[in-house]
Amino acid sequence: MRFRDSLRTALLGVRHARLRSALTMLGIVIGIASVILLMSLGDSAQKLILGQIKGIGSNLVFVVPGANKSSRFAPPPSVQGIVIKTLTERDLEALRREPSILRAAAEVHGQARAIYLQNDVSVVYGGYPEEFFSIINLEFSKGRAFTKEEVDSFGRVAVMGSNIAKTLFGEMDPIGKSFRLNTISFTVVGILKEKGSGPLGVNYDDLVAVPITVAQKQLLGINYYNASIFMEADSAYNTDYVKSRVTSILRQTHSITDPNKDDFTVRSQEDIVSLLGDITSILTMFLTSIAFISLVVGGIGIMNIMLVSVVERTKEIGLRKAVGATDKDILTQFLWESVILTSAGGIGGILIGGGLVVAIYFALSRFLSTGWVFSLPPNAILLSVAVATFTGVVFGLYPARQASKKSPIEALRYE
Amino acid sequence: MIAVKNIEKTYNVDGVETQALRGVSFEIQKGEFVAIMGPSGSGKSTLLHVMGFLDRPTAGSYVVLQKRMEELSDDQLAFFRNKEMGFVFQSFNLLSRSSVFENVELPLLYSDVPHGRRRHLVEEAVRAVGLEEKLWVEAGRLSGGQQQRVAIARALVNDPGIIFADEPTGNLDSQSGAQVMSILKTLNKNGKTVILVTHETYTSEFARRLIKLLDGKIEYDGPIMHQRNSSEEFFK
Numbered sequence: 220m221r222f223r224d225s226l227r228t229a230l231l232g233v234r235h236a237r238l239r240s241a242l243t244m245l246g247i248v249i250g251i252a253s254v255i256l257l258m259s260l261g262d263s264a265q266k267l268i269l270g271q272i273k274g275i276g277s278n279l280v281f282v283v284p285g286a287n288k289s290s291r292f293a294p295p296p297s298v299q300g301i302v303i304k305t306l307t308e309r310d311l312e313a314l315r316r317e318p319s320i321l322r323a324a325a326e327v328h329g330q331a332r333a334i335y336l337q338n339d340v341s342v343v344y345g346g347y348p349e350e351f352f353s354i355i356n357l358e359f360s361k362g363r364a365f366t367k368e369e370v371d372s373f374g375r376v377a378v379m380g381s382n383i384a385k386t387l388f389g390e391m392d393p394i395g396k397s398f399r400l401n402t403i404s405f406t407v408v409g410i411l412k413e414k415g416s417g418p419l420g421v422n423y424d425d426l427v428a429v430p431i432t433v434a435q436k437q438l439l440g441i442n443y444y445n446a447s448i449f450m451e452a453d454s455a456y457n458t459d460y461v462k463s464r465v466t467s468i469l470r471q472t473h474s475i476t477d478p479n480k481d482d483f484t485v486r487s488q489e490d491i492v493s494l495l496g497d498i499t500s501i502l503t504m505f506l507t508s509i510a511f512i513s514l515v516v517g518g519i520g521i522m523n524i525m526l527v528s529v530v531e532r533t534k535e536i537g538l539r540k541a542v543g544a545t546d547k548d549i550l551t552q553f554l555w556e557s558v559i560l561t562s563a564g565g566i567g568g569i570l571i572g573g574g575l576v577v578a579i580y581f582a583l584s585r586f587l588s589t590g591w592v593f594s595l596p597p598n599a600i601l602l603s604v605a606v607a608t609f610t611g612v613v614f615g616l617y618p619a620r621q622a623s624k625k626s627p628i629e630a631l632r633y634e
Numbered sequence: 635m636i637a638v639k640n641i642e643k644t645y646n647v648d649g650v651e652t653q654a655l656r657g658v659s660f661e662i663q664k665g666e667f668v669a670i671m672g673p674s675g676s677g678k679s680t681l682l683h684v685m686g687f688l689d690r691p692t693a694g695s696y697v698v699l700q701k702r703m704e705e706l707s708d709d710q711l712a713f714f715r716n717k718e719m720g721f722v723f724q725s726f727n728l729l730s731r732s733s734v735f736e737n738v739e740l741p742l743l744y745s746d747v748p749h750g751r752r753r754h755l756v757e758e759a760v761r762a763v764g765l766e767e768k769l770w771v772e773a774g775r776l777s778g779g780q781q782q783r784v785a786i787a788r789a790l791v792n793d794p795g796i797i798f799a800d801e802p803t804g805n806l807d808s809q810s811g812a813q814v815m816s817i818l819k820t821l822n823k824n825g826k827t828v829i830l831v832t833h834e835t836y837t838s839e840f841a842r843r844l845i846k847l848l849d850g851k852i853e854y855d856g857p858i859m860h861q862r863n864s865s866e867e868f869f870k
């Protein structure tokens with residue numbers, strides 16, 4: 220039997236049971252649409268998150284207090300509430316002398332009540348040097364950053380994220396207004412543009428930034444850096460080299476000889492990007508594998524219907540054999556039918572899944588200030604087509620074999 | 635052309651053996667019109683299935699067109715069914731949702747007839763049974779007699795040497811039955827060997843030779859004894 224005739228015969232078979240074919244395809248349509256949808260959304264989320272991290276500047280290296288040996292997925296000890304006092308101004312000075320490092324600055328974090336008139340909210344504040352805003356690439360929607368003079372002279376000025384400014388001051392213009400962090404009064408000098416979360420879990424939109432001197436000595440009353448030292452590496456140097464330099468400098472200042480006893484953790488922006496990239500990839504794979512289950516269910520649906528169809532068409536099979544069809548002709552015909560069903564289902568699924576991805580893009584980019592990234596990865600489409608066809612062959616093979624094995628005479632007798 | 639020798643066929647249904655044919659032997663020459671008769675259960679349909687390469691005998695030898703059936707593979711049997719044999723069944727066995735054209739074309743799909751020639755062959759076969767007006771009508775919408783004529787066209791389309799007809803008038807009214815029988819008679823006149831299974835005496839009278847089966851054995855093999863006037867009665 221010629222290829223063209225074989226395909227045409229199968230198409231007729233599918234067409235003669237239109238409603239049943241459509242319902243059978245539905246399982247595959249839903250399965251493929253969910254695979255496309257989840258792979259695309261996962262990819263978009265990944266691009267969004269990684270884009271935000273890359274947006275904070277380039278060639279950044281961070282040192283956080285406390286060792287982190289267990290795994291790169293474990294949070295640093297400071298996040299777990301353990302107070303580690305090992306990062307000090309001596310470390311910062313030593314790092315500033317390292318030629319592969321362009322700039323180095325420290326930060327401290329704390330929690331306090333922010334009070335303006337009747338508004339009283341709990342906030343996370345950060346103490347930063349003046350160059351913090353340029354290293355992290357933070358832009359201002361209003362006002363300015365604090366200056367070196369203000370930092371050095373314990374100036375009581377503050378820069379605020381857009382969210383917290385709105386919470387505290389409502390519709391009023393916060394610039395020039397005074398508010399209190401616990402008992403100390405600050406004047407607002409700048410408001411940040413919306414930015415979202417940073418690499419160390421800080422949401423800049425909710426941040427209150429004050430000069431590090433005030434935060435460290437007056438708000439916290441400590442003489443170490445509880446958050447991090449962050450550095451901009453010279454792009455002429457490889458990040459791993461810079462990390463190893465930072466490590467050996469800190470071991471020197473901390474008098475550590477045994478590398479297993481490090482009391483700090485060095486991370487680069489690249490580490491964080493790859494870490495978050497891995498996390499989002501794993502999540503996407505996890506969700507996609509759930510979608511594949513629905514595809515398998517769809518495939519079983521195809522097999523089920525094909526088996527019913529084979530029994531129902533026993534007479535037709537007998538007749539075809541009587542007029543000269545070989546076992547292989549019958550096998551091919553039924554296999555084609557299931558492949559046509561799954562491929563058509565696959566195309567439907569791609570269209571519906573793609574449509575949903577576009578719809579979600581328009582909905583999210585309107586409501587999400589940070590900007591949703593459109594992504595419809597071509598490999599998701601290729602994978603879907605391959606899987607749909609494969610499903611057709613796998614789940615169609617058994618019914619097709621059943622059909623081809625029917626003896627012409629048994630089949631003709633069947634009523 | 636056809637040589638059946640000591641054919642036996644035993645069915646095994648749920649452990650119970652039923653002997654449908656118990657040593658049947660005869661020869662049929664090219665161009666004959668043979669009627670096979672017998673009460674139900676006499677083995678006449680089984681015999682037709684074996685002769686039509688649809689079923690293999692349990693024992694005995696069967697030679698048709700110099701081919702020994704036991705030496706042929708299933709695919710070769712399919713090939714000879716396609717090329718040399720045409721089948722007409724009692725219940726028509728058409729694809730009811732396909733057109734007359736598609737039904738008649740069916741055997742051509744399984745042979746190597748080039749596309750260009752197919753249309754011509756189908757139209758010729760459909761004209762031979764007088765249904766050229768209905769070429770694109772869905773087979774299921776035709777009357778019983780018309781459906782059986784489509785089935786005959788399908789049996790003819792590959793120009794086989796032998797036509798097997800299994801109770802072809804069993805589901806038809808007498809007028810349609812007569813029409814079908816006269817088509818078969820014309821085919822025989824034009825050189826086709828026709829082998830007809832029937833239990834209706836008047837149908838068998840279109841044949842020139844009668845093989846009567848009883849309990850899987852030949853009871854009579856010889857010329858038809860024409861009952862006077864029965865043919866004329868049939869046409870009334």
